[in-house]
Each structure stands twice: as C-alpha cells, then as structure tokens.
Amino acid sequence: MDENNEELYCIGCGAKIQSDDPTQPGYTPESAIKKGLESEGLYCQRCFRLRHYNEVSDVSLTDDDFLALLNQIGSADALIVNVVDVFDFNGSLIPGIHRFVGNNPVLMVANKEDLLPRSLKRSKLKDWVRQRANAEGIHPVDVIMTSATKQHALKDLLKAIEKYRKGRDVYVVGVTNVGKSTLINQIIKNSTGMQDLITTSRFPGTTLDKIEIPLDDGKMIVDTPGIIHKDQMAHYLSAKELRLATPQKEVRPKVYQLASGQTLFFGGLARFDLIAGPAQRNGVTVYMENNLQIHRTKLEKADDLFSRHQGGLLQPPTTKELEQFPPLERFEFKIREKSDIVFEGLGWVTVKEGTIVAGYAPKGVGVLRRKAMI
Template sequence: MENNEELFCIGCGSKIQSENKDELGYTPQSAIEKGLETDELYCQRCFRLRHYNEIADVSLTDDDFLRLLNQIGSSDALIVNVIDIFDFNGSIIPGLHRFVGDNEILLVGNKVDLLPKSVKRSKVKDWLRQEANKQGLRPVDVMLTSASKGYEVDELLDLINKYRKGRDVYVVGVTNVGKSTLINKIIQQQTGINELITTSRFPGTTLDKIEIPFDDDKNLIDTPGIIHNYQMAHFLKGKSLKFASPKKEIKPKVYQLNEGQTIFLGALARFDYISGGKTGVVAYLDNDLMLHRTKTENADKFYEKHAGGLLQPPYNDEMNDFPELVRFEFKITEKSDIVFSGLGWITVKENTIVAGWAPKGVSVVVRRAMV
C-alpha cells in the first residue's frame, strides 16, 4: 500500500495489507483500489469466503466434513440441501441422510433455468423427490429455483420460514451448485443489499461458516461447499471449464444412431451405441460443446489422432494433463439417462446396450430419464 492510511476488512476486521500473501488481511493492490471506490473492501480471504462456490473452493478434509455433518445432526435445525438439477448425481451428498438425525430436509433444485422450457417443472420436482428417496433422503418438500436469475427466491424464503418453526437453518451443498449465489439472493430479500457486508464468521474453528440472522435470534447458516472429486470440472482448466457449468438454457440435440456408432463429446467424453437396432438419442449438454459422430470401430484411433484438435475441449496444450478415458457399459431396460458427471447426459431408449467413457476418476452412471 502506498499511503499510510490504515484500512480494515469489512468482513473480518483484519488490517488490510498487500505485502504478504500468507498473512491475515492480504489483498492485492488492485483490489484495494477497487474496494475503496465501492466502499466494499475485503481481504482476499473474506472475498473468497463470500464467493467460495464461484471463486475459490473451501477444501474440507474428510474429518472436517464428518465434524460438520455430526454438528448438523446434533442440532435442532432445518436442513436446506441445495443440489444442481443439471448435475444431480454429482451434487448429491453421499450419506447425508445418516447424519441429519431427525432434522427435516428441504431439497432445493437450483439451475432450473438450464432445463428446456418445454420440460414440466412439476415432473422435475417429482423426479427429484424420487431420486432423493433412492439416496435415502425423505425431503419434507422440494423446491426449484434459479439463483442466478432470482427465480422463486421469495417462495423459497416462505418455505424456509414455514418449515423451520423457530429453528436455525443449515444450508448445505457440494461446490458449484450455486449455493452462495442463492444465499446472497436470500440476504438481499431479507435485509437489503447493504447488509451483505455484515455477515459474520464463527471464530475458532477450521470450518468457515457464515451466519445470516433471522428476526427471532436464530440464524441461516451457510456452510462451505463440499468438494466432489469425481466431477468433470476438477479435470478442466481455463476456457474448458465453461463446458462443465452451462449458463444458458440447454437446447437438446437429437441423433439417429445405428449400432456401432460413437458420439464424441469434444475430447472430454464418449458415447457408444452398441446394440438395439436403429434408435434416437437426445444429448443434454452445453450448447457450445462440439459433438462428433463416427464409427465405433475407428473411434480409438480417431481419438488418439484428433483429441485436442478436431475434438476439443480440452485443447492441445491441456491434453498432457488430461486423464485417459475409461469405459462403462450399460444394459438399458427402461428409458434412461447416461450421465457424465458434471457435464450433462444422453437420454437413451429401453432395450439397448450402450457405453459411456469419461476421464479416469469421473463417474458415468445410468438413471431413470429426467425428461
């Protein structure tokens, strides 16, 4: 900092400094100047904490995760579990039902704006409830929102107030489900935008939590995003990352396939149609992701030759660090989605055999069709 004026972070009170990244209060000089212009000066840590689902993940160890879940289970609270509708399987928290105790769960499906408008919202809610039941969750209610668009945030607040019955509310979710965006929308609705800067942290714990007070001395408690390592986003960087988190309504792409045909999803993943006669499949993926159809018998060589070039993303300079693709085969007995975790899905008809390929470490699963 060039002047002698002492500045303090409005998030945690630390003295702002731009010399040592490892010390409290560190903020880059450019951010200090911007913060002074807007009267919202945060240290880098608080800035990231405010935006930790979008800017910088808060990494929880397994022990931290268990401690957080046990703390929730021993509290008398309403649990608001935010999931990403576009990545349901990648955003469900394994074993959550074992830790919440007798606490009720309100399941919130975020990013509903990504689904085609032709999809009936009532059908999606029924689907979410049934899929949650398979995971052992029995939500007291299911709600659809779009945090980025502010869709039905008032209705969500009404539901929270209906079910919390004078209790604290814990908001839980994995990273990248848009939880912090949703919380910020709730804060705006509750208190007006100026109150965003007064959110406080629990001191003396390795878990960063943000408390937003209700009118009755209880709190809405935002918890750090839990990291799922098998999501596609963890293997992508730079401009490739946008394909794992679409921002616009998905336009489904329909393909008529013969047996022995393959669709490449850039170089990120691959879908093989093995048997079942001529059939139609529907791809629900980022609108800008390049899909390429070829014969399955030539697919291995095609990938080896064109990954990073004709098939992208990832791009040539990213392929060295990109894991090999691993194959998962499925025998389909009912209309189903083949889900590439964190990327999207391809809907296939019954009585077919298909295979999905994804980077080693990323899951490919089959589920009852959403649409």
C-alpha cells in the same frame, strides 16, 4: 505478499492472505494487499465484498475442515438446506451427509432448473431428485426447483424455509459449483431487514468461518463454506473450460441418426456408443451445452481417434489440462424402455427401447440410466 514476505492475515476472518487461488480462504489480489496495508485495514476479497456489498462468495474446504463442518452441523438443532445441481446430482451430493444430519430435517434445493428444456416437466424431475436422494439415504422433507441466477421460485424457497425450520437456525450446505453463494445473495436481496446485518463468526472448535444472516426471530441463516467433491466434472476443468462444457443457457436438443456401431464424442470429456439398435438408423437426442463440440465416428475407429485427438480436435479439456484429466470409464446399458443416459455435470442422451449403448465419463464421474424425462 509484501516485500518482506511477512505473513499477513485478514482482519475480518483471520485467514492467511494469499494471491494464488481465488477459491481458497484468504485470497486477495496483489493490488488490494498494497492498498490494504497503506490503509491499515487488510481484508481478504471475500470479507471485503461482504463488508462493502453484502455479497457472499464461496471458498473451498479441505477434507479435514469438511469433516469438522459436518460434525458441527450434526450437533446443531437446525433446518439443513442442501443445494444440489440438477445437471450433476450425484456429483453435487455431499459425501456421507446422511450420516451427519442426525434428526435435522433436510430441505433439498435443486438449482439451475432454468437451464433445462421447457418441454421437460418439472414435476417429473422433482420426483427423480427425491428418488435419487432417498437412494443415497437422504429423505428430504421437500424438494424445491429453483434458479439462483434467474430468481425462479425464490419466494417458494423462502416460504419452505419458514415452514420447515419451525423457529430454528438454518444451515445452507453444498459442494462447490452448485450456485450456493448466488442463492444466498438472492435471499439477502429479496428479504427485507437483512441489509447490512450480515455477520461472520467461527464454528466452535474450528478455524472455519461462517456467515450469519439474522432472521426476524433472532435465529440465523448460516452460509457454510463450499465443499470440494472430487467426483465432479467441474473439478477437472479450468473456469474457462467449464463454461464451454457445462450448460450456460437453456439447452437445445440435438438429434442424431446413428447406425449400430457409431460413436459420439462430447469434446474430449465423454463418449456415447450406440452398440446395437433395432433400426438401420436410430434417433438419439443430446441435451448438453449448446456450444459443446460433438464429433461422430465409427465405433471401430473411436479409441484411436480419442487417443490421438483428445485435447486437440476433441476439447475441452485442452492439452494443458490433460495432465490432471483422468481416463474415461465405460458403463454399458441394455435399454428396455425409452431412457436418458445421464452424464453427470454435462447433460444426457435420450435413447429408444431395444438398444444397447455405452457411456464413458472421467473415472469417478457418474454415468447412469433413468426413465426418459421428455
């Protein structure tokens, strides 16, 4: 802030200027505050990038704002485009969204599919995403697999939006870290007539800022602020640690031959136990970030190893992040057919039938079984 500690506000969106947290409304680097005051035009970083580069960046919502946003969406007559992360489906679902969308159709966009192995059939994953959505009370009119960073299936997405919106506005919603803003930016770049036409306005009756991208028929694509989901692995890690933990490139399978009573640690984030298997050596295949450190040990030594080395030998998280990192929660599975044990936000381990296994993840982060995708 300036020397007088005067409260400053963005002249674009009205958010209170702050320099502490880039994910929160009103963030502006200290150096930009001084320049803005000298030029008598102080914008937060988000509005500055929007104004000068037509580039959308995400901000996070508090719980109260989140409820206000859902109420606004529920009262609109619009197509809802719900962006989720294929590596973190449960963690990227908006809590309670099925109760708020009303009669509005939902088009589900499963982002980051470029990180999946090429051997994984996309049709299988698409079916799984639809099944998981249905189980959560969401019944999407369609599921589009895409990669915002690589622009995969972007034209398919634009066609689907046009098909299902039927002359209505489009609301794009998602939790933080799913790539929603990257996707919006690609839509802007790939849609003619949208350059220099982005506007901002408030959701009625709230302090929430929305970004509007005009469509040819006068309707809007409305980009909404990102919603924090506390059951995301990403919620417990810094940006630097997140890059070490979550897939950045197409994941390469790693095969381990495990005897009964052996454990794999995925950094200090998660754990996999092969409790019992039908063979002397049982092959399991790990699909996670290629650079994530994996440590093997005996099950009987695993608890002691973890308590002594989480944050050191077993990282991420680092010792600095251990204070806010929750304890691991255990999930046990009896495997009757070839299955994937999915660690939400990290990836999965493929195991053969006839085994008994357990998966551990930070409390609140899901571990679930699905029929093997590969």
